[in-house]
Amino acid sequence: MTLYFETLGCPKNFNDTQVAEGIVEEAGYRIVKNPEDADVIIVNTCGFINDAKRESIERIFEMAVYKEEGKKLVVSGCLSERYAQDLYEEMPEVDLFIGVNEYERLPQLLKELKHSAQRKTAVSGCFPKQLPKLKRKLNQNPYTATLKIAEGCDNRCAYCVIPSIRGGFRSKRREDVLAEAMELAEAGCKELILIAQDVTNYGADIYGKPCLDQLVTQLCKIDGIHWIRLMYCYEDRITDELISVMAREAKVCHYIDIPIQHSSDRVLSSMRRRSTENSITSTIERLREAIPDIHIRTTLIVGFPGETEADYEKLCDFVEDMAFDRLGVFAYSQEENTPAGEMEDQIPEEEKRARLDGIMSRQIEISLHGNQKLMGQVLEVLVEEQDPDGTYIGRTEYDAPEIDNAVLFTSERELSIGDFVRVRIEDAFDYDLVGVEV
Secondary structure, eight states: OEEEEEEOSSHHHHHHHHHHHHHHHHTTOEEOSSGGGOSEEEEEEOOSSHHHHHHHHHHHHHHHGGGGGTOEEEEEEHHHHHHHHHHHHHOTTOSEEEOTTOGGGHHHHHHHHHTOOOOEEEOOOOOOSSOOOOOOOOOSSOSEEEEEOEEOOOOOOTTOOHHHHHOSOEEOOHHHHHHHHHHHHHTTOOEEEEESSOGGGTTHHHHSSOOHHHHHHHHTTSTTOOEEEEOSOOGGGOOHHHHHHHHHOTTEEEEEEOOOBOSOHHHHHHTTOSOOHHHHHHHHHHHHHHOTTOEEEEEEEESOTTOOHHHHHHHHHHHHHHTOSEEEEEEOOOOTTSTGGGOSOOOOHHHHHHHHHHHHHHHHHHHHHHHHTTTTOEEEEEEEEEOTTSOEEEEOTTOOTTTSOEEEEEOSSOOOTTOEEEEEEEEEOSSEEEEEEO
């Protein structure tokens, strides 16, 4: 039986797909690159916010056209976990719905699907306390790879459905994380991107307290790994010990992703966030003092219920004062079964969009100014693409894949995807740099 996987959403979803592909390949199934060549199409969905839900539903219906050719259609992931019964009733085109913790059962479920015309769901809604060590199917040239170190979340922010979809926070055992990292390095991985709903809480459930700093120190000892990148860090759990490791260990990128969501203490409290404007400012100052070239990425939510014009202007001023190197903004998405979804003073979509645009217009200037300061410098760049005209495209340690800036550069020699090269920056734009290999 041949399978095609279509993946939507965040890097955690793509990590899940690699795990699912590893499981089914080990069971004797074959993965194909095109839906036309598959017996079964599996859509791994996102169900976090309304825009993501709409995209997932649209993609499911796009894949449903292949049903006319006798193919089976499976829907997995967050949308399936969150709305299994509703989807089952409203999407007769889908043969099987499975949740985020059912991939180990996938080979058996596919076998049953092959020999039965009956549609079914297989969403258990239970979350294993111990995260199993599972084999992943890696890309052909896995020079960069995510490494999921924990699953679920205990933070219970007022706007978020992740705990109900993925359960409470559970760390992977340290030995399993290190073993997976070594396997990735042996396969050719040079950049490890540590991911979880909250990487800074790593180990609290297993070892009695967060110990991300210790894990990162051990990961740095693995031969072949050149960069280690930290994503999804909660500001209040960024310890002096972690900052010290980031400053001391050459393999740790001088980059950190800290989704602060807002700067108004009133809004942060309403969001059920532990941070305050002062704590956020203090953490940023500690990072920049210890690591002068640190590049900080953050994400914000505008239009949260009850956000006043004064709250919004405060956030705009904060963005300009902090001059975040990388920044993304979401318009608040009203989600059912969340405390924020039931709040009064919901803000109209048009106003939310205007506030988002206002923040991003400020950020463009901040980003351009930051890029211009890099002109004339020689930076290490990871090669990721080559255009037909011969121009190479890559990233610095200050940029995560897919979401951050790129470096466009030329070279007098032939380079390979995954190479590290030194590039002199000769021009700068809002979000990209231009240079030449030296």
